[in-house]
Amino acid sequence: GAVVSQHPSWVICKSGTSVKIECRSLDFQATTMFWYRQFPKQSLMLMATSNEGSKATYEQGVEKDKFLINHASLTLSTLTVTSAHPEDSSFYICSARSRFGTDTQYFGPGTRLTVL
Amino acid sequence: SQQGEEDPQALSIQEGENATMNCSYKTSINNLQWYRQNSGRGLVHLILIRSNEREKHSGRLRVTLDTSKKSSSLLITASRAADTASYFCATDTGFQKLVFGTGTRLLVSP
Numbered sequence: 001g002a003v004v005s006q007h008p009s010w011v012i013c014k015s016g017t018s019v020k021i022e023c024r025s026l027d028f029q030a031t032t033m034f035w036y037r038q039f040p041k042q043s044l045m046l047m048a049t050s051n052e053g054s055k056a057t058y059e060q061g062v063e064k065d066k067f068l069i070n071h072a073s074l075t076l077s078t079l080t081v082t083s084a085h086p087e088d089s090s091f092y093i094c095s096a097r098s099r100f101g102t103d104t105q106y107f108g109p110g111t112r113l114t115v116l
Numbered sequence: 117s118q119q120g121e122e123d124p125q126a127l128s129i130q131e132g133e134n135a136t137m138n139c140s141y142k143t144s145i146n147n148l149q150w151y152r153q154n155s156g157r158g159l160v161h162l163i164l165i166r167s168n169e170r171e172k173h174s175g176r177l178r179v180t181l182d183t184s185k186k187s188s189s190l191l192i193t194a195s196r197a198a199d200t201a202s203y204f205c206a207t208d209t210g211f212q213k214l215v216f217g218t219g220t221r222l223l224v225s226p
Contacts, residue, residue, distance in 0.1 A: 107159040
């Protein structure tokens, strides 16, 4: 149980285009999902907290107009990187927290974004 | 911002040896969690220890927490080559979100 999927697992795009990444909780309902980015050989940095049915909460320094987050249902959150640039190339990982209140976050397998 | 510093940054041991990783953090926490990440993959939750707990075991894993020193350690006993991965501590400060440490890269050689 407690499986989180991400799609796509990797994507290559041209500079200036937008890329959408999906995060799904497959066997549980998640009122809260989190988006992280990870640069090579570095730790995870929280970008934003996504709550179902409300606006995402962004961490300091994260541009909300560049990283659009939508949490339309209890099992799906999406992250759209708008007007992507090479410096946006990174590993993006989502996690989900069950609505039934455990402290554990379940992580997706990550999406490798490369912007040319 | 990064809450936790982990040391060592990298650790190389032989199969069968024990591996110890340490994590220090800065603010009060509700709980501290340890995760494993294989290269280029997502995170696997290993163990959660609450702020009122001092020690927890799960299989070959032993975690300690010292809230007075704001530190935690993860011990992997009788390590295996399959334990090769990066290990991260993450603190939950009570606002649902996790703040990750810098990570320890563990290499277990056969």
